[in-house]
Amino acid sequence: MSEIILHHYPTSPYAEKVRLAFGLKGISWRSVYIPMIMPKPELMPLTGGYRRTPVMQIGADIYCDTLCILREVERRFPAPSFYPDGDKGLAHAVTWWAEKSLFDTAVGVAFGEMGDQLPEGFLKDRGEMSGRELSAARIKSARPILVDQLRAQFTFLDDMLNKNPFLLGKQPSLADFAAYHPLWFIAKNCAKETSPLSEYPRIVEWMARMAAIGHGKATPMKAAEALEVAKAAKPSLAASNDPNDPGGRKAGQRVKVTPSEFGRVPTVGEIVASSADEIIIRRMDETVGEVLVHFPRAGFIVSPA
Ligand SMILES: N[C@@H](CCC(=O)N[C@@H](CS)C(=O)NCC(=O)O)C(=O)O
Structure with a gap:
């Protein structure tokens, strides 16, 4: 499996949420520091516009928003669970x-x-x-x-x-x-x-x-190296449709995904898969090539590009 890379900065509360979650799971991860304010030139090739902190990268898969990040972390590292009593x-x-x-x-x-x-x-x-x-x-x-x-x-x-x-x-x-x-x-x-x-x-x-949960094991990485990792990786995910999508959206359609509250910069790409919880879009970037960008559905607006 490609390494888990977290793009973050030390004083970010949402990043602290993810760092501690890595601690609970005992994960070894790579730490890339990004600026606290715009511009974020070494993050944009990965997210295509999304600017908030943190962002998780695994190869050429980019996870925006901690809802989406922790869902993926739970999927890959089920124990100990984020839902220990099933609630x-x-x-x-x-x-x-x-x-x-x-x-x-x-x-x-x-x-x-x-x-x-x-x-x-x-x-x-x-x-x-x-x-x-x-x-x-x-x-x-x-x-x-x-x-x-x-x-x-x-x-x-x-x-x-x-x-x-x-x-x-x-x-x-x-x-x-x-x-x-x-x-x-x-x-x-x-x-x-x-x-x-x-x-x-x-x-x-x-x-x-x-x-006391701690942060797991973090090893620093330079932003340029993270971009190289994305460039070298080949994202692979079979296209799938959400049969109940209220807007009839299908894999292959071009959409923009925009945070509904702050930092409303859209990321444009082609739907690869979507469900009630998550949408994954493919974009081509001149610096890193093909990347899959994952967003939660809660708190994000999906509209035709
Ligand atoms: N819903 C987002 C919120 C993330 C968020 O608001 N992060 C703050 C930092 S803690 C942020 O993006 N600030 C602006 C920035 O870093 O550019 C999540 O769960 O990841």
């Missing part, structure tokens, strides 16, 4: 809440504290990505409102920990990885005295159990 639906429902609500609130609180210390160009980039004008003054003034919201959501988490060491039971599940990374970002960037976490010792103990 797959519940784990995904908690994940959706954690990443659609808790994440933005937590990151807003941390950014509100970091304010003027955010790296040069960061607010401009994230403003363009989200279609909102962001300034240090604005994010600082939003912080108190967000802290109130965060406390309320921390109470949900605290209640989930009242019986077991992890959110859904005795072992960590996908739900833990999804809820942990927004809080990891708070813990890293908020001073102890101002951290909304200090009120919740049970959550802090759970975070220590999560951190």
